[in-house]
Amino acid sequence: MIFTSIEIARSPEEVKKIFFNFPAYPTWHTSFLHGITPLSKDPNPLDAGSQVHCHIEGVPEFDASIVENSARKFVWKGPPVMGVAGLHTFEFQPSEKTNGGTTFVQKEEFEGVLSFLLQEWLLGKSLFKGYNNFNADLKKKVESL
Template sequence: MGQIQVEIEINATPEEVRNIVLDFARYPEWHTSFIQSIATSPPNQNIRKLYQGQTLNVKVGGVKLVPVVKSNTPTELSWYGAAYGGAFSGTHYFKFLDSHITPNGTMFVHGEDYDGWMSWLFGDGMFGLGRSHALKMYKGFAEDVKKRMEERKKLRDGIAASQNDPWVKL
């Protein structure tokens, strides 16, 4: 068994962060590496209505997967998927938790609990050959989510502030 998990503080509410992560169609605008695409099955379904047992179409690291949704709640989206005949399988998750550090912020948790017969590659110790590479990919995605969210929030706050500026209305 192996586990990869990263956490990052984001200065936005859990709902706002969840909205960024669930906006699968816009991933190419802000994230171009680890997770290439996620799509509902059937296509164009309302993402908030994903239900346990439903499948997704995911492309991760060049590998196409058809994972099964395990959870879709305000605080978590998770799915179970497998690749290469079950060699690499596990539960992939995103968690949107209230921050204990940032007021009105989010502790964004992104990870995977591996259980495939090659999962030892993601474990601790000298045999965890894939662990450091996987951690970099997960951390990169989390940092991209943070950057996207905080840029959007800054833009939104700037627009709101300009509406109160009397010189803008001239």
């Protein structure tokens, strides 16, 4: 598993507003997570069961199935790539450290024959770095408003 978190001095609702504005990502985050595009034309394209197209640095582009989109979590499951599938979770938790703030968590749980290689200290190093860079850019953007 890869696990990252960051404290953001804004409410979970404010963080989610920026996070879910996928088309604006290039204005505040220019590396690693290059795009998330809902594939459904439904009025609620991010409901569980819908799909998103993901463009992540160093990984072949893929379509992921949304598993959960709740007040505190956004979770997708990617397809197997080279025998490994990932369950990617973003959490927007009220902070216990920052009054009125958010603990933003980004983590990925891997399954498959080679999943043990994707630990943050092995082949998962670049993912760990990318998640932390995204988290820092999100914090900077949200706190600048």
